[in-house]
Every structure is written in C-alpha cells, then in structure tokens.
Amino acid sequence: MPESAVRRLIEMFEAISSVIEAERDHLSELDGAIGDADHGITMAIGFSAVTGELARTDAGSAGLSGVLTAAASSFLNAVGASTGPLYATAFRRAAQALKERDTLDLEACSLLIQAVASGIGERGKGQRGDKTMLDVWLPAADAAAQAVAAGKSAAAFWSDVTAAAENGASATRSMVATKGRAARVGERSLGHMDPGAASAVLIIRAMAQTLRDG
Amino acid sequence: MPESAVRRLIEMFEAISSVIEAERDHLSELDGAIGDADHGITMAIGFSAVTGELARTDAGSAGLSGVLTAAASSFLNAVGASTGPLYATAFRRAAQALKERDTLDLEACSLLIQAVASGIGERGKGQRGDKTMLDVWLPAADAAAQAVAAGKSAAAFWSDVTAAAENGASATRSMVATKGRAARVGERSLGHMDPGAASAVLIIRAMAQTLRDG
Amino acid sequence: VKKFLNNPNEVVEEMLDGVVRAHEKYLQPINGSHRALVARNGPRPGKVGLVIGGGTGHEPCFLGYVGKGLADAVAVGNIFSSPPPDPIVQCAEAASGGEGVLFVYGNYAGDVMNFEMAAEIAEEKGIKVKTVLTTDDVASSPVEDREGRRGVAGNFFIFKIAGAACDRGLSLEACEAVTRKANLRTYTVGVALEPGSMPQTRRHNFEIGPDDMEVGMGIHGEPGVTRERIRSADEITDSIMDRIFKEMRTAPGERVAVLVNSFGATPLMELYILFRRVQQRLAAKDILIEANWIGHYCTSLDMAGASITILHLDQELSDLLHHPCETAFLKVN
Amino acid sequence: VKKFLNNPNEVVEEMLDGVVRAHEKYLQPINGSHRALVARNGPRPGKVGLVIGGGTGHEPCFLGYVGKGLADAVAVGNIFSSPPPDPIVQCAEAASGGEGVLFVYGNYAGDVMNFEMAAEIAEEKGIKVKTVLTTDDVASSPVEDREGRRGVAGNFFIFKIAGAACDRGLSLEACEAVTRKANLRTYTVGVALEPGSMPQTRRHNFEIGPDDMEVGMGIHGEPGVTRERIRSADEITDSIMDRIFKEMRTAPGERVAVLVNSFGATPLMELYILFRRVQQRLAAKDILIEANWIGHYCTSLDMAGASITILHLDQELSDLLHHPCETAFLKVN
Ligand SMILES: Nc1ncnc2c1ncn2[C@@H]1O[C@H](COP(=O)(O)OP(=O)(O)O)[C@@H](O)[C@H]1O
C-alpha cells in the first residue's frame, strides 16, 4: 500500500506541525533563556510551510522520498536560521535513505530517524554533548537501530525511541553549550534545556503517534 | 536696618529653593498628569540658580531691588521654559516696586506680592480661572492689599495671604486649563491641581515663614 | 527606568558636550556656550539667518538640523523647556548676515515668551527678526484654532523649507512667507503606546493602561487628546490619515512628502509597517509620495510611539525640499 | 509590550512591503521577492558584487546599507533568523558583474550554514564567491578565539569598507583582504539595560533585574556574557573602552572611527553621553576620532541598550571609509 504510506508520512508532518504550533511559545521561552527567543517561531513557520506544501502534493506520484524532498526544501525556504539547513539536510538524507522504499515498516522508520540524525550531524558538524538537537536525535537513532536488530514490536520500538529522545533532551540541562547561539552564554547555559532538543522530542513523539501502527 | 532686610530677602529665596527642592518630584508628578512632567525640575533649577547667584551678592550694596533684579536674570537664564519669563518678569516688576524701599514691612511685602502677580499676568497674558499660577498669585495679592488696608498684624497678614494662596491652588482642580501645555488636554485637566499653582503656594509659604517677623 | 547616566542633573550639559565633540564638522558653540550653537558653514553676508531651537529631549531635533542649507543656529533649552532669551539672542547675532533673521520654533507658551523676549532684544541690537510658529499637530486643537496648535515632528519639514529659502538668498519677507506656507501645509498626528521618562526622575512621566494608547500625543510626553483602546497598526494609521485627509485639500495627481517618526523607543520595523499603510491610503487617492523619511527625527525621550506627518507639496515647496543641505541628521544632495 | 502591528505572523512581510515602497530609490526586489533586494545603482560589469544579509529585527541593518558605493544586494531572513540559501543565491546572481561576489555577514551558526549552502550553489552557477565573516563582538569569545566571535554593530564599518573596495574596482581577492583587515580592526562591546521583545510574542525575550545590566550583549537579544549591577554611564563606557584597549594596538597620533549605536529604545541623549566619554578616553591616549556615527545603526528590536564600536584606521581604511556612498541610512559624499 505505497499510497497509504505516503499519506501516513504526510500525516506525520501534520502532527509535527500541530504540536510545534501548540508548544511555540514554550520553545521560544527556552530559547530566550540561552539564545535569541525565536526557536518556537522558527519551527512553527517551518512546519507550517511543510504541511502547506504537502497539501499540494499528489500522494500517488510523490513517493516517500518525494514527500521528504518537498519537506526539506519548503522547510528551508520558509525558515533559514540554524534549523533550516539542519532539518533540510536531515530530510534530504532521509529522502535518499527511503528512495527504494514504499512502506513505513520499522526498518524504514529506523532508517528515517538515522538519516535525520546523520544529516543534522553532517550539516552542523556537531556531536553528542554539544547541547543541541543532536543530543536527542543521536540516542533516538541508536535506540531505533537496536530495537530493529532485537526484532522488537512497533510499540516497543517507539517507546524505546521516545524514551531515548526524552532522556537525551533532559541531559542537555547539565551540558554547557558549544554550538549555536547558546555557546556564547558559556556556563550560564547550565540548567537550561536546549530548545532544539526540546523540539526534537516533540517531533519524535509526533512520529511515534502517527507511524506506530505501521 | 537696610542690610538686614536684604539678608532677609536672600533668606527668603533660600527658603523657597529648599522647599521647592524638597517637593521637586511631587511638582513634576502634578505636571506629568496634565503637562510635560518637568515643573519640579524647572523650578528647582531656577531657584538653585537664584540662591547660587545671591550667595555671590554683596548684601550691603545690592539693595532689595538689586537682589530681585539678580534673582530675575539668574532664574531666567537657568530655566527658560514658561516659568522663566513669568517669574523673571515678576521679580523685575518687584524690583521696580521696591526700588525706593529698604525695609520689608508689611506694605513692602504687599507690594512685592502684587508686583509678582502683575508681572506674571502681564507676561503670560493670563487671568483668573485660566488654571495657572495666577490663580494663586492674584488672590494672594488681593489678600495682601486688603490686610494692609485693614491694618492687620504681620501674623494675620501672612495667614490671610497663605490661606488665599491655598484656596486658589485648590480651586484650580475644578478648572479647565486654557493656558500653557495643560490647555491641550482640555477637559481632561479637570480634577488635577495646576503644578504652577502648587509651586506658587510653596513659594508663598516660604515667604511667610521668612518675612513674617519683619 | 534604566538609563545611561552620570549625574542626572548634568544630563543636558553632558549630552551637549558629546554633541559638540561629535558634530564639530557641522556646528560650534557661540562664545563658548553649548546652549547656543552656530553652523560652521551656515551664516553668510547677504543671507537671511535661520534660528531654530527649543527644549532638549527631542534629539535629533533641533541641533541635528543645523548646517549648510538648513538652520544657521540653534538655541538649546533644558529638557522639554524653552531656552531663555539670552542664547536665542546670541544665535540671532551669530546667524545674522545683515538681511534679517527668521525664528522658527514650535508653538508652546514657554517658547513663545522666551523667543519673543529675545526678538525684542535682537531688534534693539539692530537685527530684524521675523517669526514663524510651527503648528502642525492636527490633534492639538480644532481647525478653527489652527494657530493655537502645537508644533511637533512637522518641524522637520518646516525647518527644511525655511533653511532652503534662506540658503537661496530670498528676502526675509519671502523666507517668512514660504515658511508660513510650509507650516500651513504640514499635518501631523502622533500616537503614544508607552510614556517616556525624565532622566532626573527615571520614572514614567505619565501612565497609559496596558491595553490603551494615547492619540494626538505631543512631543513632550504631554498626554494626547484622547485615550483609546490599542488597535492594529493599519487601523491606527487609518484614523490618523482620516484626520489628516479631513483638512488637507489634495487633488489627484498631487504630491506630498511623508515623515514617519519614532518618538524614541519604537523601532524602524514598526515604522515601516505604518508607512506601508500611509502609502496605500495616499495611493488610493492618487497622491504621490515624492520623498519620505522614516526613523527618529523628532523624539520625546524614550517614549514608545510614532507620528505621521504629511507635507502637501506644491512646486515651490518641492524645489525647496530638494535643495541641498548638510547637517548631522539630514543630508540632501 | 505594545507595538504597532497587524497580523504578528506577517510582520516581516509587511515591514518589507513598507521598505520596498519607501526606498525604491535605492533598492528593488529581485524576481519580485522582498527577501532578496538589489541596489538600483549598485551592480555593474567589471565590479565585484557585495552581498550582505541576515535576519530582520536589526533595522536599519542590513537593508539600509544597500546602494551605490555600499552593498549591491541584501538577503533578508525572518526575525533574528538567517535567510535561507535561495534568496542569497538570487542576490549573488543580481550582484555579480563577472568579477566575483563577496559575501559579508555576521558569524552565527545559522548564517554560516545558509550562506555556505548558497555559496556552493552560486559557484555551481559559475559565480566566484569569497566570504568574510564579521566577528567584532569583543565580549563574545576570548581573543584566542577571535574567529569564533559574533558579528554585531561593527558590521556597519565592515560593510562600508567592503562596499568602497568593490566600488573602486578592486579585485575579488583585494576586496576580501581589505574587508578581512577591517573586521580584524573593528571592536565592539554592547550593554543591554532592558530586553527587547518579539512581535509574535510581545513578551520580553529574557529578563534583566531592576538594578542589573547585561554586558557583552549581542544583537539578537541573546544574553550577554556577564550580568552586572548597573553603573554610571562613564563607568560603563570605561569598562567597555578598557576591554577594547586591551586588544586594540594603537599608537599615539593614530586615528579611529567611532560608532555609538542604540539597540533600539535607548535615545540619542544617552548615546551622546556615552560618546562624550569615549572621546575623552581616546583623547587621553592621543587617538583622534576621524569620523563618528551616533544613532540607530544596528538594533535589536526594541531592546534598551547601546554598543560602542571602534574601527582602528590606517590610511587604506580611512580612504575607503570616506569613499562616497548613497543608501537609505548612510550617505557619504
Ligand atoms: N551546529 C549545530 N548542530 C546541531 N544543532 C544545532 C547547531 N546549532 C544550533 N543547533 C540547534 O538549533 C537550535 C536553535 O535553533 P533556532 O533558535 O531555530 O535558530 P537560531 O539559533 O538561528 O536562532 C539550538 O537549540 C540547537 O539545538
């Protein structure tokens, strides 16, 4: 059922967009403490552009890869900022990873998450412990790979991935930022959760909710 | 004792300066409600310039009229604003009125107050009921003239003058401003005491306090 | 309210010390006083001298408009207070080139009294003085009382026209006449969102409720004429433009100059949003904006708010508006 | 926090609509987009093109510096957000005169990623691109990490030098080299007294205690490097100048240019008080201020605060600084 997988992916982006919109001010507040207070605004603009673009996309002909490519460029063009190149690269890598696929089984979901993580890492030249969204995406990608290797159920897969993401975000509280704007605040970033990590958790939760029932 | 009358006049300006300084913020607040919030600042600057100038004045050679002339020009040059020309003209008229005098008996005090009132009226082209400092100075001048005509004691003279001044200031609350900045506020000036009226009362009280015991 | 200050009572002196150092290219103290400043390249024999002035707290008004082609001298008062006659007289003497001196300043009781005293003294010294009071604040008085209105940000245009007329060598009477015309064709309405505060008190000069705005605001933090619920930028601009259109008699195809002015704390971003609507409203009447200025031109300390000024041009005013000038805050070439 | 706004989500579009209408004399949209603007009288064959850009909320940065003799094109992002690669590429194409294009922008992760992606695409299209990141914010990183610093109000000087070099017909390499030198000789420190607020939230972006100030403030409302008790204007200026003198190697008799910049809500009055002390400190070291700018040049929405920038001149930089330019917010002639 390739077309329904594509629809599911579009629904995923809609779910992401609505949770980000709902948490917009909270994310901006997190950014206000250690950055420039725009993260919620930026992410909301980006995912609203993505869903707007996908609403015009023909689910039949696009394919998973086509949807992710469209998401990448609409997010980037609406947003710029740090998150634009990071998530645009992430979605482009995901489009490549799913090029040959037409279902969103757990293996595909795992590849998707891993591609996002490696795309962000590549574009931002970051690593774990930098106090960024990578501190969510990297552990989530590891958890996904392990869950697939262990042959876990969809429910277990998503609960592992979500737990890893949440733990990762919490851990950013005790990190000193070294990337992005928060790096200039130095040790004063201690105690604050990274806003990009917080939004990454929201994204992963929305993914779990829409992709869980494969 | 001409020299002691001159000293008394200088003390009067010192007393005025210190009460205005003490009430500076209050006067500015009154002005803030219906004007531009600077009346306390302006009056404080003006009388501090006057006392600074008078401290350099030789009480022996200046005479009452010389002191008032010096007060007029130092007030004007330090202040500008509305109050500068008004009080400078007032003190110049007072200097003329006291030109032939060397004591501050009640008659001289009455002339002084009347000259101030007419100087302000002349310069500002105002009248009673305009909701300005004239609503204090004009009734005070009338009270002074009547008290002298009735042969009242110094204590009665000053208590009449002060009461007339205070009543005049209170009455400005129920007037609609027609002169100065407050005029633009129109009926919204209702209920607020005019700042120039309030400072005029302070001046008259300081005069009473220093000149009462002749 | 926090400010960059040393001794709050010295704020005007210290500011002027900075001004004189910063802008020595354009202006210099008269007889060593910072309260009377003359353009380095302004007054010349045979030219009418232009003297402007007023209180401080409106920067870059008034001292930013002194220089070649604009004002020849500026008298500087305390915050929101007219300068006394003395520095005004000094300005008149420094600006005089033998053809008389034009005084242009905002219509406030204090300024009128001080400038009139100064004019008398200058006349006694043999300098012919003519005066134009600026009265562009539409909201400050009904149209029947046009001469009773305040002068606000429209000063910017009126000074510019007066300076150009003087620089072109017009007679004192001609300079006065065209300046008077510019004033009559200049319309301003201001809106304040938050009060400013005096350096000496560092408290708000008045209060505006959290959902309110003050319409018809002057440039001294004086309360405006009405207090209204805050509305959208376009609605505010519409009500300002409606007031202006009620008085300004323009025909389709005519031209105006526009000034969108911040009172201090309001940033350019918002001014552009206001300008956008001003342009739409004028375009709908087929009125062309020949020139515009958007920014901090006549402020009221750190008040949040803005004013919109329209100068209704004719050929003469347009020529004079484009006449070159070179001052610290306005360069036209 | 009250603002002049319509739809808070449309604030950038509406502002740009106003900008394009107001400044059509200087700039025009590329392919109809308001996110990529080209100077009307900028790019020409044989000249290196100068492309600048960044987020909005800093007005008049960056779009106010587009015009003859300064930047050829500007890419415009959302508030405090780098523009995406697309408009930057459009700017590169519009600015290109066949001799290559110079990108100059502030050193922020977002800007770096987007401009680098754009540079790759432009190179693929056959346009040679060189990049200079501005890093003038002394307080943002220790001197050993000079390249890690942010670019702040010093942009003003660095753009000016780059624009003059391009306008004089220097090669791409020579333009890059002198711009890099200008950046290395530009030193800025900012202090915030009150936070700004986003139009979308209309709440303070962060908080500063009633007796505190934030030293080393950037231009995005990011918290600075230290929070200190507020002090007098002279003490604040002294500590800024001390930081700058620690790095700037000037000899007596040398010359500098000075920028005292408001972050938004701080009025000119206070800037002059800061300038006064800057001039005193420089004079004490026998350093001459060859040129100065005081006002709103690189803001952070409506934040209260100011920055001081010193450009340490040499003969080449001085020549280029005085090279004529004509833009909406900077005219040199
Ligand atoms: N180099 C990087 N690698 C990964 N994530 C990054 C990097 N730089 C910044 N980020 C993430 O971006 C988030 C900030 O995004 P946002 O506020 O939207 O952009 P900006 O920093 O341009 O204002 C940070 O919280 C962090 O998680």
Ligand SMILES: Nc1ncnc2c1ncn2[C@@H]1O[C@H](COP(=O)(O)OP(=O)(O)O)[C@@H](O)[C@H]1O
């Ligand atoms: N024409 C006038 N005649 C008499 N008093 C006046 C006149 N105009 C103004 N005033 C007085 O001046 C006061 C305001 O003085 P001040 O605030 O010092 O000057 P400014 O109005 O220039 O700010 C008013 O409260 C009023 O009493």
Ligand SMILES: [Mg+2]
């Ligand atoms: Mg951010």
Ligand SMILES: [Mg+2]
């Ligand atoms: Mg007043």
Ligand SMILES: [Mg+2]
């Ligand atoms: Mg006043």
Ligand SMILES: [Mg+2]
């Ligand atoms: Mg940002």
